[in-house]
Amino acid sequence: MKPLSGRALLLLYAVYAVACALLGIFVHRGFYVALVGLAFARPILREIGLVRDLDERQVAASYRSSHIAYLVAIGIAAAAFINSSFIENEEPPFVASMVLFVSLIVKVAVWQLTSRGRRRTGLVLGFAIGGFWFLFTALEGDLSPEFLVGGIPLLAAFLALRWQRVGGVILLLSGAVTAYFFIVKGMSPPQSRLFVGLLLPTPLLLAGVLLLMRRDDTETDVDADGHGGDADGHGGDAERHGGDTVPTMEKGPTV
Numbered sequence: 001m002k003p004l005s006g007r008a009l010l011l012l013y014a015v016y017a018v019a020c021a022l023l024g025i026f027v028h029r030g031f032y033v034a035l036v037g038l039a040f041a042r043p044i045l046r047e048i049g050l051v052r053d054l055d056e057r058q059v060a061a062s063y064r065s066s067h068i069a070y071l072v073a074i075g076i077a078a079a080a081f082i083n084s085s086f087i088e089n090e091e092p093p094f095v096a097s098m099v100l101f102v103s104l105i106v107k108v109a110v111w112q113l114t115s116r117g118r119r120r121t122g123l124v125l126g127f128a129i130g131g132f133w134f135l136f137t138a139l140e141g142d143l144s145p146e147f148l149v150g151g152i153p154l155l156a157a158f159l160a161l162r163w164q165r166v167g168g169v170i171l172l173l174s175g176a177v178t179a180y181f182f183i184v185k186g187m188s189p190p191q192s193r194l195f196v197g198l199l200l201p202t203p204l205l206l207a208g209v210l211l212l213m214r215r216d217d218t219e220t221d222v223d224a225d226g227h228g229g230d231a232d233g234h235g236g237d238a239e240r241h242g243g244d245t246v247p248t249m250e251k252g253p254t255v
Contacts, residue, residue, distance in 0.1 A: 003052045004045070013038060070107070073099060094191050102198050105129075109206065119164060122210035126157030126171055129203045149178065153204055164211050172208025175201040 004012070017038065023031035045051040080096035108128065112121040134150025152174050160167025179201035186193045 004050050009042075009045075009051065013041065016041070070103070074103060077103075094195065098195060098198070105199070105203055109203070113210075118210040118213055122168065122171070122207040123157055123160055125203045125207035125210075126153050126160060126167065129200065129207070130154035130157055133200065149200070153207075157207075160211055168208045168211030170208075171204050171211065175204030175206075175208060178204065 017035060020031050020034045023034075042051060077096045077100040081092045081100055084090045084092040084096070105125075105128075109121060109125060112124050116124075130150045130153030132150070134154060137150055153171060156167045156170035156174065158167075159170065179197065182200060183193050183197045186196070188196075
């Protein structure tokens with residue numbers, strides 16, 4: 001399939017935008033929402049071969065612009081959440097809460113999974129979700145059984161530091177139990193159940209699955225000093241060559 005030229009692509013964008021605008025004016029204003037599709041048009045056209053691949057400079061610029069847009073969206077959502085919760089003392093907007101918390105969880109999970117591996121991602125999700133819900137319950141000021149919602153995932157994450165599969169099983173069971181009580185049997189409105197489902201059982205189930213998956217031979221952890229190593233704490237290939245120990249040569253006295 002022959003890729004589109006830059007002029008043809010701009011013409012396609014213009015026709016799409018004008019069509020959405022006319023439909024919004026004369027048919028229904030809901031067609032204005034379709035203009036959001038312009039933000040996803042180029043990546044989709046690139047995947048089906050209608051747009052040439054970006055070079056390295058354009059790829060870097062695209063990632064940077066996406067990151068800036070993400071930070072701006074997070075900032076707006078955080079401002080709306082803080083204004084409703086702490087200034088107006090009202091329930092925060094549903095959309096702002098979804099954008100703020102769900103996008104943060106997705107960013108942390110993808111970052112950890114692509115850079116640190118499955119085990120570290122499962123641990124981070126366990127500590128983050130458990131700590132968030134434990135703090136959320138503690139801020140209510142009452143000692144109640146709801147502390148278990150955050151306490152059990154925290155305990156499971158601590159256990160996974162030493163017994164990875166044990167912690168993974170507990171996180172998986174915690175996700176299944178919370179999904180049953182908060183989503184299946186929940187009496188709250190559908191949007192509230194969706195919000196809780198994305199913030200509690202979904203990350204716990206993902207953390208449990210990641211911790212139960214078999215560890216790759218090439219997967220390494222990064223300690224606090226930034227040095228890689230395998231599961232036993234040994235270094236990488238710089239210390240081993242084909243499994244054999246490389247003898248060291250002592251330097252003689254210099255003349």
